[in-house]
Amino acid sequence: MKTSEEQREQLEDESQVYNPNPYQEEEDVEAISPWKDALKQLRKSPLAITGFLLVLFFIILGFVAPFVSPYEFDGDDPINRLQPPSADHWLGTDDIGRDIFTRLAYGARISLITGFTAVTGALVFGTLLGIISGYFGRWVDMLISRIFDILLAFPSILLAIAVVAILGASLTNALIAIAIINIPIFGRLVRSKVISLREEEFILAAKAQGMKRGRILLHHILPNSLAPIIVQATLGFGTAILEAAALGFLGLGAQPPTPEWGKMLSDSRDFIQLAPWTLIFPGVSIMLVVLGFNLIGDGLRDALDPKMKN
């Protein structure tokens, strides 16, 4: 005699393998797969492609930084200080003779890693909290939602400053601060998606089959919430890079001689008139990489939104 638990597991397994007409279903899935459809739409969007190329350019620049430049990012050269762009120094030198192109290339690496790590951290914790809050409801939802409300009550850069004021100024702490301020953004997004999915028929069907909560969350709710999470994460990359640069600019992020773009801008303040290239290039780099992520994010949002297809 099977226990009810075993029967339930068997039912779950059967629900996974049962397919009355496998060929037909595969064809249908091929025809309506929203992801493939979105990718097709994305390929047609010139703005999204431009964004992708911009981001790709900075990723490559960050990777090849040590190979394309003969200079060290922290190599002082007082004789060649504040040199304008030339064949030797493509983007000029800063106030202690460091090559700006080399520093920008290494800075690309720092900015992208900061953006990626902060957004991934926020995404993981935000998604987890959002799912728990949305699915379990009641006091759990109440508690988590109020925490989100409180965190969102602070302008984001201000909350980041508060976190750095506690932990101390460093790139790692700036990264933690950026992750923390982005958690409620992902959390709220996922929570609202989970609440709308919770009452869908396919979730009720899974429940009726006796599927466990964890399995429903992981196999049904999470995959169906992915589209807005991906869009938010892409847009979040750009925001995280801007926030890291802002903290670096205020002296609360990367510390010297780390070639972080925000810090480079803050160092250039005293030489704007004398050497404007120390100001222009780091700023343009931040703008282009953020623009790249925003263009991809916008493209993805349009591609994944069924309303935009018309």
Place this chain on the structure above:
Amino acid sequence: MFAYTIRRLLMLIPVLLGMTLIVFSIVHLIPGNPAQVILGETATQEAIQQLEQSMGLNESFFTQYGFYLADLLQGDLGSSLRTKSDISHEILPRIAATFELTFFAMLFAIIIGINAGIISAWKQNSWLDFAAMIFALVGVSMPIFWLALMEQWVFAQELGWLPSSGRQPSTGQIEPITHFYVIDAILHWDFDRLIQVLSHLVLPAVALGTIPMAIIARMTRSSMLEVMKSDYIRTVRAKGSGQFLVIYKHALRNATIPVLTVIGLQTGVLLGGAILTETIFAWPGLGRYVYEAINHRDYPVIQSGILVIAFLFVMINLIVDLLYAFIDPRIKY
């Protein structure tokens, strides 16, 4: 509407309490001994003990939090470790300075943003639409501190058209009445001074208002495009109204409703962004106050500055939410 207002006000209580708890915890979450961190590594044991005593750090966490809340309710924000002055007195003129800057930044963002969005929707898919939206996209992606520095370089240092920093010329300071210098200049009936004050506002307000301007432009465009497809607009057109009248008299009113929410949210962004802009333009507002406090590890000022900015942010959002319910009769709360 009345019930909604009451409900919205009640919802504010846990948020405000949570905010004070977070801000209060800043000092207590510092790894190690907070008094040692505040005074630096060279501080004597006696000085550390004295600071612990004056900040009440020897008491239990909840006792300290209780005292902190009681002081806040009486408008007492503590005193600055650096200047030894009462923070409540120091902060008031700075709130006025930040409000003045934020107001003009938002004014710039609304006027340019809404009109750019309208033109973009009006001439949809034209080069004008494309240019406005690229401009908006670039605006959203731009670090405002970089834009501020570029403005300072081009318009103040190279061209010399506008002052590069401060709220007014260093010679012949205005006698403050309200601490809003634009209003003070008008109250003094001093129009030369008014022009000087306004000219000091241009660069920081444009730098601060650029991101909200871009976001408002994008929001207005999509909102206008949606409204323009609605039946009542078709009816207005059928009655023979010109395009200008259709857009500015009929479509804009409904299209502004979602834009209003964006404006509310962006005001908070402006308050946060003020830290960067005020630092660059030496604007004596709340943001610069917090920035200077961070550099001097003046934690009571950091706490109070953050709390006041967050409080203003929450209040602005409350007003926008209530306005939203008031303006849009279709929404039932």
